[in-house]
Amino acid sequence: MSEQSLAIRKFSDLANPTRFIGLAERLLPWFSGLTALLFAVGLYLCFTTEGDYQQGETVRIMYVHVPAAWLSMMCYTVMALSALGTLVWRHPLADVSARAAAPIGACFTFLALVTGSLWGKPMWGAWWVWDARLTSVFVLFLMYLGLIALNRAMDDPGKAAKVSAILILVGFVNIPIIKFSVEWWNTLHQPASVLRLDGPAIDPEFLRPLLVMALAFTMLFLPCTSRPCATKSGAGG
Amino acid sequence: MPVKLHVEDLAARRGEDLIFHDISFVLRAGEALVVTGANGSGKSTLLRALSGLLPPETGRVRIEGAGSPNLAESSHYLGHRNAMKRELTVGENLVFWQDFMGDSPDGNGLPVDVAIEALGLSGIGHLPFGYLSAGQQRRMAMARLLVAYRPVWLLDEPTAALDASADRMFAGLVRIHLEKGGIVVAATHQPLGIDGVRELRMTGFAGVGDVI
Amino acid sequence: MIALFLRDLKLSVRAGGGALIGVLFFMTVVAVIPFGVGPDLNLLSRIGPAILWIGALLACLLGLDRLFQAEREDGSLDVMLMQETPLVLTVLVKCLAHWTASGLPLVIASPLLGLFMNMNEVAIGATMLTLLVGTPAITFIGAVGAAVAVALPRGGLLVSILVLPLAIPVLIFGVSAAYAAVEDPAPFLPPFLILIAITLFFAVIGPLAAAAALRSSSD
Numbered sequence: 321m322s323e324q325s326l327a328i329r330k331f332s333d334l335a336n337p338t339r340f341i342g343l344a345e346r347l348l349p350w351f352s353g354l355t356a357l358l359f360a361v362g363l364y365l366c367f368t369t370e371g372d373y374q375q376g377e378t379v380r381i382m383y384v385h386v387p388a389a390w391l392s393m394m395c396y397t398v399m400a401l402s403a404l405g406t407l408v409w410r411h412p413l414a415d416v417s418a419r420a421a422a423p424i425g426a427c428f429t430f431l432a433l434v435t436g437s438l439w440g441k442p443m444w445g446a447w448w449v450w451d452a453r454l455t456s457v458f459v460l461f462l463m464y465l466g467l468i469a470l471n472r473a474m475d476d477p478g479k480a481a482k483v484s485a486i487l488i489l490v491g492f493v494n495i496p497i498i499k500f501s502v503e504w505w506n507t508l509h510q511p512a513s514v515l516r517l518d519g520p521a522i523d524p525e526f527l528r529p530l531l532v533m534a535l536a537f538t539m540l541f542l543p544c545t546s547r548p549c550a551t552k553s554g555a556g557g
Numbered sequence: 558m559p560v561k562l563h564v565e566d567l568a569a570r571r572g573e574d575l576i577f578h579d580i581s582f583v584l585r586a587g588e589a590l591v592v593t594g595a596n597g598s599g600k601s602t603l604l605r606a607l608s609g610l611l612p613p614e615t616g617r618v619r620i621e622g623a624g625s626p627n628l629a630e631s632s633h634y635l636g637h638r639n640a641m642k643r644e645l646t647v648g649e650n651l652v653f654w655q656d657f658m659g660d661s662p663d664g665n666g667l668p669v670d671v672a673i674e675a676l677g678l679s680g681i682g683h684l685p686f687g688y689l690s691a692g693q694q695r696r697m698a699m700a701r702l703l704v705a706y707r708p709v710w711l712l713d714e715p716t717a718a719l720d721a722s723a724d725r726m727f728a729g730l731v732r733i734h735l736e737k738g739g740i741v742v743a744a745t746h747q748p749l750g751i752d753g754v755r756e757l758r759m760t761g762f763a764g765v766g767d768v769i
Numbered sequence: 770m771i772a773l774f775l776r777d778l779k780l781s782v783r784a785g786g787g788a789l790i791g792v793l794f795f796m797t798v799v800a801v802i803p804f805g806v807g808p809d810l811n812l813l814s815r816i817g818p819a820i821l822w823i824g825a826l827l828a829c830l831l832g833l834d835r836l837f838q839a840e841r842e843d844g845s846l847d848v849m850l851m852q853e854t855p856l857v858l859t860v861l862v863k864c865l866a867h868w869t870a871s872g873l874p875l876v877i878a879s880p881l882l883g884l885f886m887n888m889n890e891v892a893i894g895a896t897m898l899t900l901l902v903g904t905p906a907i908t909f910i911g912a913v914g915a916a917v918a919v920a921l922p923r924g925g926l927l928v929s930i931l932v933l934p935l936a937i938p939v940l941i942f943g944v945s946a947a948y949a950a951v952e953d954p955a956p957f958l959p960p961f962l963i964l965i966a967i968t969l970f971f972a973v974i975g976p977l978a979a980a981a982a983l984r985s986s987s988d
Contacts, residue, residue, distance in 0.1 A: 407981075462934040469930060473921050476572060482985035483917050487931065490913050490978045494935050497967065501938035504960075505945065571988070610847055610987050629851040638844030644783040645776070656772030658852060701848075 340413060351542050358536035365529035383529050385435035387537040388428045392460060395425030395541070399467075400492040403485035415481035418488065419471055424544050426464035428537075432457055452506035456499045463491050559586035560622040560631075560663070560708045562740050567616035569599070569606040575614065576602045577759060584755075586622075586708075589731065589741040591749055594759030600744035601637075603759065604713050607742060608634040623708050624662030631661060632709035637717075639698035643687030647673065647697050650686055651704050658705035664737070665706055672703040677726055691718045699727060702734075710734060712743040725750060770854070770862050777866030781832075791871045792878045795828040799882045810887040817886035818896045818947035824882070825875045825900055826907060826940055830932060833911040834918060834925040836867055837983060841919055850987055856980040864905075864912050864976065872904040895950030895957070899964060903943040906968040909975030910935050916979035920986045938967055 366383040399421045405414025436454060437447050448454070467484055474480035561583065568578035576599040584590055592600045605611040607618055609629035623631040641650045651669045660666060667675065673682050676696045686694065695718045702710055710731070716724050728750035731741055735751075743749060802820050803813060813820075840846040849859050879900055883893035914932040918924030946960040 459934050459937060462930075466927075466931045466934065469927060470917065473918075473924075473927060476988075478572075479920070479986055479988070483982050486978050486982045486985070487913065487917050490974060491935065493974065494938075497938045497970075498934075501941040501963075504963075505941040605988070608847070608851060610850060625853060627853075630853045632851070634847055634851060636844050636847055638842070638847075640844040640848050642776070642780055642843065642845070644780055649776070649779070653772050653776045654848070657770075657854075658848070 351539060355536060355539040355542075358532060358539055362529060362532040362536045365532055381435050381439040383533045385432060385439060386530060387534040388432040388435060389457060390534060391537050391541060392425055392429035392432050392457065394538070395421050395428060396460065396464075396488075396492065396495070399425065399488050403488040403492075406481050406485040407489070415477070415485075418481065418485060419477075420544075422464055422467050422471065424541060426461065426468060428541075429457060429461040429464055433461060450506065452503040455506070456502045459498055459502070460495070467491075559738055560620060560740060561585050562628070562709060562742075563619050563621070564607070565616050565618075567603075567606060567618065568614040569602050569611055570614045571602060578615070580616070580757070582755075582757065584740045584742070586738040586740065587735045589735055589743065589749070589751060589754040590757055591754050592742065592744040592757045592759060593746070598759040600759055601713050603757075604634070604636075604711050604742065604744055608632060608711050610634070620709065628709065631663065631707055632711050633702045633705075633707045634711045634713075635698060635702065635715055636713045639694055640701065641686045641694065641698060644685060646683050646685050647678070647689070647700075648682040650697070651682075651700055654701050655704040658707075661706055661708070663706060663708045666704045669700075669704055672700040673697075675703060675730065676700050677723075692720060692723060695719060696723055696727075699730065703730070708738070709740045710742070712741065712745075714745060715743060716745065716747060716749075770858065773859065773862050774866045774869075777863055778870055781867070781870035789874075791828045791831050792874045794831055795824045795875050795878060796882060798824040798827060799885065803885075814887040814889070814892070817883060817888040818892055818899075818951075819944050820886060821879050821882055821896050822900070822903075822940055822944050822947070825879065825904060826933075826936060828875055829872055829904055829907040830911060830929050832871060833867070833908070833915050833932070834928040836863060836912060836915040837919045837979075838915070838924065846919075846983070847987070850984065856983065857976045860912060860916070860976040860979045860983070861972070864908050867912075868905050868908040872908055875904065876900045889951070892947065892951045896947045899943040899946045899961065902961070902968060903939050903964050906939045906964075906971045907932075907936050909968075909971035910939075912975045912979040913982065916982035916986075919983060939964070942967060 362383070366380055399418045402414040402418035402421065405411045406418060433454075436457075440449060440454075441447050467487060470487065471480050471484055474483065562585075563583050565581050566578075567580040569576050580603065582590065592603060594600055602611065606613045607628065609618075609627070618628050619626065620628045620631055625631050640654075641647075645653070648669060651672060655666060655669060658666075666672070670679070670682065673679055676699060678693060678696055678700075681689065681693070686697065689697065695715075699715065716727055719727065724747070731743075731749060732751055735741060799820055802816075806812060806816070837846060840849065850856065852859075876897060879897050880893050883896060888896070911928065911932050913935075914928040915924075917931065918928050921927060942960045942964040945955070946957060946964055949955040949957040949960055
């Protein structure tokens with residue numbers, strides 16, 4: 321009981337901007353170092369594991385593609401949580417974290433789309449197919465860009481944060497609908513037998529570098545968002 | 558029960574700047590407060606904070622004895638803009654606001670044609686609002702205060718575009734409203750032409766306002 | 770509330786014939802398509818429902834950005850924000866009025882354009898029905914975009930960018946219901962019911978979010 325309340329107090333201490341800046345400044349080098357290390361290990365694993373007997377060397381794209389796609393969704397979830405923080409608790413850190421996460425999410429989504437497209441050309445013979453998953457990621461990309469455009473168009477940061485938080489949440493409740501509708505649309509027009517992304521069950525041989533890369537990407541996300549959080553909330557007060 | 562307006566330690570912020578702080582006053586039924594000060598001293602900000610359109614930084618505003626404990630719902634706000642549609646006729650505009658705002662528990666508004674006449678504009682109620690001159694438009698915007706009753710009037714530069722006779726007519730309307738037990742808070746450069754009003758001088762940028 | 774509905778209808782009729790412009794835009798978009806894809810009647814009848822839906826979607830977005838901006842510019846929004854009437858209700862009524870003035874004419878004009886596209890009676894009927902049910906959802910989603918961009922001087926384009934991705938489900942189910950009515954194997958009812966569900970869903974979410982955005986951008 322008392323331990324739990326202590327944990328809660330510790331966490332709310334973290335939400336204090338000055339403490340957060342202090343902590344972020346101390347931890348950032350460590351996180352950056354850890355990220356670099358993970359990337360080194362991950363990339364080493366990526367290039368030393370064997371290629372797939374069917375897909376050949378192109379399978380290595382997966383090690384970038386899949387983590388980027390995961391991160392693109394995680395970023396939006398982080399933004400939705402921050403949006404809740406902005407609207408419900410009116411917390412200044414939530415404002416900046418939502419704003420900082422948007423461009424990063426857009427970058428990851430873009431990376432997922434580009435690598436997916438590069439992977440699709442040898443596999444499917446086309447740069448782009450209107451596969452359900454690709455299409456919904458593309459819609460997510462458009463939503464990121466819309467949010468960034470909105471944020472840039474408004475001059476009052478406090479107002480921009482509130483208004484974009486509302487839009488983020490509306491987008492968040494829409495994501496399942498969009499996902500479901502795109503899948504419905506796709507199965508209606510073309511059977512999704514050939515274009516299945518997941519393919520055969522993943523061999524542990526591929527899983528190991530994939531997981532390391534996913535971890536590395538996630539670690540990359542932390543310094544990327546917390547640095548602007550620390551500087552912006554420091555400047556903005 | 559007569560209305561009473563309490564304002565306690567009100568502070569408001571525009572962007573990064575604290576425009577004013579620690580503004581407190583109490584207005585009883587039949588009292589008027591004139592807010593004066595140079596351009597940019599925070600007169601409009603104070604009125605918007607009172608009307609609830611700008612969330613105040615600290616402090617609170619409450620009203621006693623009105624139909625609703627929320628000041629926004631028991632007050633009229635007349636800002637710089639007239640809240641009238643250029644495409645609709647004067648009559649249509651006023652009928653709309655009368656229907657939309659409805660009667661408050663504190664009293665009923667005047668019929669639209671009576672309100673138009675009270676502003677001395679009878680005979681042009683059928684014209685589109687956009688055809689009127691700036692002064693006529695302003696007077697029609699004031700007619701909105703009459704068609705739906707609210708005990709508190711928050712007026713931002715009400716007489717800016719008016720000539721001297723319209724000025725006097727408006728002073729008369731304010732006096733009638735006060736006699737009926739209303740409260741008026743007006744930001745203005747010119748004197749309202751009413752006796753016995755209190756004055757709040759704004760000095761701007763977190764300067765202290767003092768009630769005289 | 771009826772007063773607000775009637776006022777908005779009057780305004781959209783008087784202010785430069787808002788409804789007429791929307792229908793004209795719809796007709797122009799649909800009329801341009803055959804010049805792009807060629808005059809093959811079979812092809813046109815096949816893509817007809819989709820073209821009508823895309824045209825209607827774009828036409829619905831016209832004028833949406835002014836939904837709250839016009840109220841803000843002349844100060845009416847301030848008065849509306851201060852009333853006892855819940856803002857959500859005000860937004861809902863404004864959406865309904867906007868749809869009646871600009872969405873309904875599109876639905877009424879769609880059979881004529883269906884004839885241009887060489888669609889048969891069933892396809893025309895189905896497309897009209899799906900448009901009738903689906904276009905309100907676009908207005909409700911659009912209200913969120915309009916409220917979010919209310920303080921921006923040139924919000925028009927931004928509203929479209931924000932709204933279009935969110936409107937994709939409406940388009941998908943509208944078009945697939947229209948096709949299901951014509952092509953035999955696919956059942957008409959499931960996509961049509963989902964379309965109704967989406968409209969009802971946004972009839973709640975849209976005004977709620979728009980009201981919240983309007984409150985937080987007042988100053």
